[in-house]
Amino acid sequence: MxxxxxxxxxxxxxxxxxxxxxxxxxxxxxxxxxxxxxxxxxxxxxxxxxxxxxxxxxxxxxxLRIIALDIAPQDTITKDNVSCTVNAVVYFRVVDPSKAVVEVEDYYFATSQIAQTTLRSVVGQSELDELLAQRERINEIVRRIIDMETDPWGIEVTSVEIKDIDLPKEMKRAMAKQAEAERERRGKVIAAEGEFQASRKLSAAAQVISQHPVALQLRFLQTVVEVAAENNSTTLFPIPVDLFAPFMEKATGVPRGGFPNQLGKDDAKELAAAAVESLGAGSDEVTAALEAGDVEQVLEGAKKALGLAAASGGEESAEADAAAEEAED
Structure with a gap:
């Protein structure tokens, strides 16, 4: 009991x-x-x-969660004999727990060793330019190899990312010089293309001017007006008489070479108005003189717009000749 x-x-x-x-x-x-x-x-x-x-x-x-495995920096030599240090990170997870326990003693350590050797092997088979410019392709190659090696262990590698590529200082300086030379080359090419385009534009402008001589004369007069507007001092330009031929022809209707020695007041008025209007250099005084019919004032204004010397230019020339004769005596 x-x-x-x-x-x-x-x-x-x-x-x-x-x-x-x-x-x-x-x-x-x-x-x-x-x-x-x-x-x-x-x-x-x-x-x-x-x-x-x-x-x-x-x-x-x-x-079964994704594990981030940091690969220690690996000292490698590329295919073109450049030494570098590369490190990466591998993302993987267990998809078959039974294989991960039975097939391998420590799947984490085994995966890290496979990742290190694979990274060094792939970098050694690639050139430095490929390693720097085609990093995504290198990542995919490393991922595919590691995934194939760890598949019997029940491991799936989701992605591989190369974190850093460390080069020697001498190689960095050489690459910097190469990049600078490339920038200079591009600058020279761009400058040459600009000069080529400018020469084509100048050639087209020369053809237009050769077909229309008036365009060259208008350009000359425009330059005279711009110089006269920018400088405070008086500037004298020797202007050929033929320069006024297109304006005289426009004002009088007389063909070039058929102008009389003397022009009437009406012709002079029309000539001055055409010159001032063509140059775009008219002033309030010239406009008022045109409306009042003062031919002399209109001509004087046209001369000022063109940057010509005033009527006193003859007197100044005589004084200059006299001064020259005294200097010779």
């Missing part, structure tokens, strides 16, 4: 302890690889998992 009194509570206690120890709770991102007497059964989870107590069944948890 006494033996049964102690046996029942003891069995009950062992049963409760065994039941509690056989319960496991797995999160959504976790899976449990269950072994029964050392033999793999299956992966369980997530949620509540019941195990046979007293060591008959054992479980190992596996995390």
């Amino acid at each position: 006494d033996f049964g009194f102690f046996l029942i509570p003891t069995i009950t206690a062992f049963g409760v302890i065994g039941l509690l120890s056989s319960l496991r709770i797995l999160w959504e991102y976790e899976r449990g690889v269950v072994f029964r007497l050392g033999k793999l059964t299956r992966a369980k989870g997530p949620g509540i998992v019941f195990l046979v107590p007293y060591g008959i069944e054992r479980m190992r948890k596996m995390d």
Whole structure:
């Protein structure tokens, strides 16, 4: 009677302890690889998992979330014999928990070693220009190789990113000089293209002027007016008589070479008005003189607009000749 009194509570206690120890709770991102007497059964989870107590069944948890593996800087030599230091980061996750437990002892360490050797191998087979300009292609090649090597372990490599490429100081200086020379070359090409386009425009302008001589004369008169407007001092330009021929022809209707020695007041008025209007250099005084019919004032205004010397220019010339004769004596 006494033996049964102690046996029942003891069995009950062992049963409760065994039941509690056989319960496991797995999160959504976790899976449990269950072994029964050392033999793999299956992966369980997530949620509540019941195990046979007293060591008959054992479980190992596996995390299915993506893991970021930082690859230590690797000293490598590129295909064109340039030494550099490259480091990268690998993103992978466990897709088959059973293989990750059974096929490899430590899948994290094994994946890191595969990533290091693969990175050094791919960089060694690439030239420096490819490594700098085609980084996305290098990343994809490294990812594909690592994923193929770790697939038997139940590992999936999602992406590989090269973080930094460190070059020697001498190589950096050489690349800087090369970039500067390239910029100078582009600048010279752009300047040459600009000169070529300008020469084409000048050639077209020369053809237009050769077909229309009046255009050259108008350009000359415009230059005279601009110079007279910019400088405060008086500037004398020797202007050929033929320069006024187009304006005289326009004002009088007489063909070039058929002008009389003397022009009437009406002809002079029309000539001055045409010259001032063509040059766009008219002033209020000239406009008023045209309206009043004062021919002399109109001519004087036209001369001022063209930057010509006034009527006193003859006197100044005579004084200059006299001064020259005194200097010779």
